[in-house]
Amino acid sequence: MAWIYIEDAGRHVGEKVTLKGWVQRLRSSGKIKFLIARDGTGVMQCVIAKQDSEQAFQEADALTQESSVIVEGVVRKEERAPGGFELTVSRLQAVSIAENYPITPKEHGVDFLLRNRHLWLRSSRQHAVLRIRAEVMKACRDYLDGLGFIEVSAPIFTPSASEGTTTLFETKYFDETAYLSQSGQLYNEAAAMAFGRVYCFGPTFRAEKSKTRRHLTEFWMLEPEMAYADLETVFEVSEGLVTAVVERVLERRVRELEVLGRDVSLLERVTPPFGRMSYDEAVERLRAGGFDIEWGRDLGAEEETFLSESFEKPTFIHDYPAEAKSFYMEPTPGGDKTVRCTDLIAPEGVGEIIGGSERISDLALLEKRIDDHGLPRGAFEWYLDLRRYGSVPHAGFGLGLERTVAWICGIKHIREAIPFPRTIYRVYP
C-alpha cells in the first residue's frame, strides 16, 4: 500500500493509503474517534470508527499528543475537514507514545517556548513561518539565477576587524585571531569583477547587544553584487526581487499565510514601482511628525517604524549623509555630503529589510576614505586591488532574510523567523 504525504492527498481520493506522522489532536465521540494527524506536509483528519476497525479503535486509546503513528485508510473528499480531505481508517499503529508533551494548546511564555524550540517547531504557526522562510529562500535564488547571477559563497572567517571589533565575534584561529563575517560584501565585490553578477546567501554574525525585536546575533543575508552597475540598478533589482518573493509566497504558501492570520491584501499591494524618498525628505517628514532628528544621523528603528507606518508599499530611502554610513559608498554626484545608498523600508511599521549602495570605484578616493575613517590600510590592500586592476562602477545590496520573512508573515519578532534563534541571551538549544 502506498505511503503518501498529506499534501498529496488530493491525488489519492478513493484509494487506500498509508500515512506516517504524529498526533496533533484526538477527540472521542462515542463509537468514533477523530485523530488529527500531521506529517510535516499538512494535517489530515483521520476518522476511526469502531465498526470500520476494532483494531484501530482500540490502538487509538493509547495515543497522546505528539505520539508517532502510522495510519492506513481510504482518502475521501470532505469539505469540512482541515485541508479538504479525510481518511477513513482501517488500521492504526502507534509507533512511539509521547508522555506529557510539554507544549500544550494552552498559552506558554516565550522563554519557555524558546527553550523548547526543538519541539515548538512542530506547532502550526511555527511550521507555517518556517515553510514560508524556505519558500522565500528559494524565490530569492530563483529570481537572481533567472537574471544570470552566480552564487559565490563568501567566507565566514575573516582576517581582520576591518570596521572595528565592537560588533564582531572573535575566534581563536590556530595561532591567529579570526572574526566571523558581518557581511560578504567586500568578497562579493571581488567576485563581481570575475563573474559580473553574483550573490552570496548564508549566515552572518553581529555581536550587537541589541535586545530589540529586530535583532539576532546570527541571521541569514542575501547579498547580490553587480559590476557595471549603480544605485539605479540596486533600485531595479531589489524591487524586482522583493516583488517576486512576495508573489511567490502568495502563490504557493496561501495556506500558511492563512494559519498566520495574515491580511494578504496588504501583501498584494507589493507591486512596482516602490516608493522613493530622499534622506532629506525623510528627515522633514520625521520632524513634521515630532521627531527631533539632526541632519547627518542615521535613522533609528523607531524612526523607520514611524515612516513605514505611512507607507502602503515598500519604500526606498536614499542618499544618506556620508557620515552616517560606511566608508565604501560612492558620493552623490554634485555633492560630497551624501552618498549613493539606499535602505528599503517595508510597510506596516516593519522597517528596513534591505540596505544597498553604489561602491567607490576610484582608487584614490577609496584610500582617502579608509584613512578618514581611521581604518587599517593593510587589511584593505586586497580590496584596494579591485580598484587597481580593472575597476568599474559597481553596486549591491543585502536583504535580511529573517526581517523579510517576519514582514511577509506579519509576525512582530524576528526570532520566530529562523529555526534556532540566537540572541544576546540565547544560544540553546
Next chain:
Amino acid sequence: MAWIYIEDAGRHVGEKVTLKGWVQRLRSSGKIKFLIARDGTGVMQCVIAKQDSEQAFQEADALTQESSVIVEGVVRKEERAPGGFELTVSRLQAVSIAENYPITPKEHGVDFLLRNRHLWLRSSRQHAVLRIRAEVMKACRDYLDGLGFIEVSAPIFTPSASEGTTTLFETKYFDETAYLSQSGQLYNEAAAMAFGRVYCFGPTFRAEKSKTRRHLTEFWMLEPEMAYADLETVFEVSEGLVTAVVERVLERRVRELEVLGRDVSLLERVTPPFGRMSYDEAVERLRAGGFDIEWGRDLGAEEETFLSESFEKPTFIHDYPAEAKSFYMEPTPGGDKTVRCTDLIAPEGVGEIIGGSERISDLALLEKRIDDHGLPRGAFEWYLDLRRYGSVPHAGFGLGLERTVAWICGIKHIREAIPFPRTIYRVYP
C-alpha cells in the same frame, strides 16, 4: 544600443551591441587588433580594424590585461573564435587601465595565487570551477525541493561542545562560550520531526590540523534528514542526488568541464545503481591490497583512495564498526558490533563525499550510548526529547560540497572548489 552578456551573443547575431567587461588578452597584427574580452559570463573575440574605427584602434593602444573596457560592435558568427562568435568593433572605451596585473599567463606558485585569490578568481580555470560549484548547489536544492524537502537552516552557534572540543572553533558569546557548528545534523533531526523531510545547506567548521588536499577549516555541507526512514532511504536519496547533480553539470556546464580538461566519459558513468560494499568486505580488499588494517578502525584517506581507484562508479561502504563512528548511530539488526551507516566513496581516487546513517530512535539506547561515550548528558537533553516525544526511525546524510565539486571538476585539491579557502595557515584575503 543594447548591453548584452557574452553568453547571450548567439541571440544577437548581426546586431550592433555593447559589451562591458575586462581585457583577457590583446594582440596586434598590423592594422587589426584582437581583443579577447571577458564579462563574467563568457569570453568574446573583439576584432578592432583600423579601417572600421580609427577611434577604437587608437584607444586599444592603452589597454592592458584586466583593464576594464566597454566595446560596441556587431556580433558575427565565427566558428574559429572561442565561443563561436566575434565582435566587429566600431567603438571602444577604456574604463580603467590596470597596471602590472600580478597574475600573468605564466606559471605562479600556489601560495602566491592563494594570496591573490581575489584576483585569481578571474582566471578561466577558477572561473569554470566556481560556476560548476554554483550549478552543483542549485542542482542539490532542486533535487531535494522536488522530493518535497524543506530547507531549514541549522544554527552556527551551538551551546556545548557535544562531541569534544578538539576540532571545534570556540568563540566568546557575550558572557558565555559558544562553538561553531561542525554539522547541522542534531538540529535537522528536530526539524525532521516537525517537517518530515528537511535539509540544511550552509558553512560548517572544523578546527582540524589536517593539511591534506581534502581538508578545509570552513566548508559547505548539504545535510538532508528524513523521518520514517532508514539506511535504505539514505542509499536511495543520496544516489538520486549525486546522479542528478552530475547530470545537471553535464547538461549545463559542458563548456566549463572543457576548460578544465575534464574527461566527461568518467562522469557519464555516474548512473544508478552505485556500488555497495560492507565495511567487512572493504577491509578484506584493503588487506588483499597490502594494507595492514585492523577490524574496528575507521577508514583513512589513503585507504579510501585505494578503494576508490578500483571503482568505476561512486560506491557505498556501509555498516562500519560502532567503535569507529558517532554515538547516535542505529546498531545493525542482529549484531551490536556494527552500525547502520554509510560513506559514499567517489571514484578516481577521490574518496568520501557523503557520510550518512540511520539514527538511534530508542530513548534508553541513546542515553546509554551518550554515557558510554562519556558525553555530558545535560547538553543532550533537548536531543533526547526527540526520542521522548513521538520518536520515529529516521536517517540522514551530509554531502561535502567542495569535495563533490573537486571530484566533478577533476581537480586535486579542494581549496580551489571554494571561493575563499580557509585552511590551517590561511584566513586571507
